Structures are given as C-alpha cells and as structure tokens.
Amino acid sequence: MLDMRGKACLTMLGDSPLVAETPAHLLDDEVTPTARMFIRNNGRTPRIAGEADRWRLRIDGEVEQPLETMIGELKRSHDQVTLRLVLECGGNGRSFFTPKAKGNPWTVGGVSCAEWTGVRLADVLAATRLKPSAIYTGHYGADPTLDDRTDVPSLSRGMRIDKALEPHTLIAFKLNGEDIPVVHGGPVRLVVPGWPGSLSAKWLTRIWIRDREHDGPGMGGFSYRLPRTPIAPGSEGDAADMAIIESMPVRSILTFPADDAVLPAGTRRIEVRGHAWAGDNQVTSVDVSIDRGAHWSRAALHAPVNRYAWQHFVAEVDFATAGHHEVWCRATDSGGNSQPVVATNWNPQGYGANPVHRLRLFVAR
C-alpha cells in the first residue's frame, strides 16, 4: 500500500517508477479528492524549489513568436478557467487482458476526475502565432529518468494540434482549489482530458510545436498504440500496423458498495452507484446486471457538469436470495460504443481494455 503524506491508501503497482492506483470504492466522490488520485510516474519525482509563479515555460518550434515565460505572467495575461476533467492512464484496465500484457497491471483505478484550474493552452498558443506547418505538439517535463538523467526526458508525448486547441486542454496550476502537489505535476502541468493521461505532462517545462508527428519517448513502437488489424492474443504484433490512441474508450465503474462488501442478513434491495466516461464522447446510458449479463436494467445517469467530466449513475438492484452475488455495469456512449464483457483488441502493451466492471457482494444469511 502507498504510504505517502497527503495520500490515501492507494494500491501500489510499482515503486520505481512510482505507480499507484485508486481502489474503486475510494473513487465514490463526484470530485476526486487529491489524496485519492492515482499516481503514474515514468521517471523520478523531481525536487521542486522556488516560487511557483517563477516556474519557467518555453514554447518553440513552428511558431512566429517563441515564448519564454513565467507562470505568473501566464496567469496575468490569460483567462483562468476551472473545470472537472477526467484524467485516465492509457493503460487503465490492462490487467483484464488474457494473456497478461506488458506494463503496470491497472484494474480500474487509473483514473480521476478532479477540479483543475489553469489557462487554456489554446489562448497561450494563439499568442505564439502558430505557423501553418504547426501540426503536432511535443511535451517536456522536469522529471529525471529512473537512472537520474536530466538530459533526456523520461517521457515526451504529443498530440495533434486540434486537440491542443480545444478549450478544455489546460496549462494547469491548481488542483481542487490548491497548488498542485509535486507528485501530481506541480507547480505546472498540462491537463489533456479524454486522451491518454501520458499527454498531460507533469512539471511542464517546454512545448515544442512540430511540423510532424512528435517522436519523443512514448511515441513510437507499441507505446500508446492499438492494432489497426486485430492480432491474436499473446502474439508479437506488427509495429507498422499500430495507430496512436487518441480518445480513450467508454468505461463505467461501480464505486458503492465496495467490492467484496458483506451486506446484513435480510438485505434484498440496494442502491449501487458509480461514474462513467467516454474519452471525447459523452455517455448516453449505463446498464446494470445482477445475473452476469443475461439481463440488464437502465441506471439513472446524470449529465456531465462540463464536457470531459465523468457522469454519475445510480441504480437499484434486487437480490432474490442471500449469499454471493455480482453486480455488473456497462456504459454506452454517443458514438454507439459500449463496454464488452471481455477485453477486446489484445495488444502487446495492453491498452484499451474496458470490459464491464464487476462487483462481488455477499448478503449474510
């Protein structure tokens, strides 16, 4: 278990780099408390010194007006916005693949929906005057690699320029109303909702505007990519037939009751609840099943508070007997996608697994 000041008891998936996921029942809040947010590092957490407002950021490459600025200056020159945004690791759900795929064995807790405050990346890019050749971004953070190098990035991903120009893509400096803690990328990070969390560079120092797809660590080979043509589970795959993941797949999780909860004798009807989200899409319905998918019934689903916030759902379920039960949930999105019962499109590094979430419950007899 993670033992870190200011953090809840997250499930450790690795300590070098530090990776920890949130048990589903700790994600019950509508806005994820900072203490309960998952952590995903690729290198080491940097030591941060000095005043946050003096943190330096450079934007260069395919721009008419390269920018070398301090965060205090960005705060003064641009509108500040506060949004609830889903941040989800590209590998969330990986452990549901058979056979196992390479990488951290996330179950469903590589996700958060917190309140981020920052300036729109689009506004800052407008000030740099993008050249027509500006088609992609490349992100750099101040974290040393695992072997403590600072001359090479531990991760450097990027996105198509139109995602960078969306009004929900932020250069953020506050998380749930407070300065962003260092472990979550403070003092300054990107938040790119709906797409793999790896785009949301922590400890942001530089955005390189590119005239081609970015090629930093985490962009090539099988990283953050899915097979265009499905491959046999467990096979090697073809690096030339992989497409970069953009919008994350539709997913729902049950956050109450907790998995493995024991309910008092005589319990027959309970309320279950959770959240659903769908990358760039909106969730249009959530269904629950108590007979392992033979029958489904519709949950009550709330609209998102803003685009890219997750959506809450509640449902009542009836158990005919005492004993062992499962409750499953399945979301469907505005693109007509819904969660499979078993993870599909197996790939060597295990992205995109979004099977229905299953809760085990026991009604005492």
Ligand SMILES: Nc1nc2c(c(=O)[nH]1)N[C@H]1C(S)=C(S)[C@@H](COP(=O)(O)O)O[C@H]1N2
């Ligand atoms: N500089 C830097 N930014 C980074 C990473 C990293 O290793 N270094 N990890 C990325 C990944 S893979 C994810 S999923 C998110 C996790 O953000 P969190 O740790 O604040 O939850 O940060 C992203 N930003």
Ligand SMILES: [Mo]
């Ligand atoms: Mo990630």
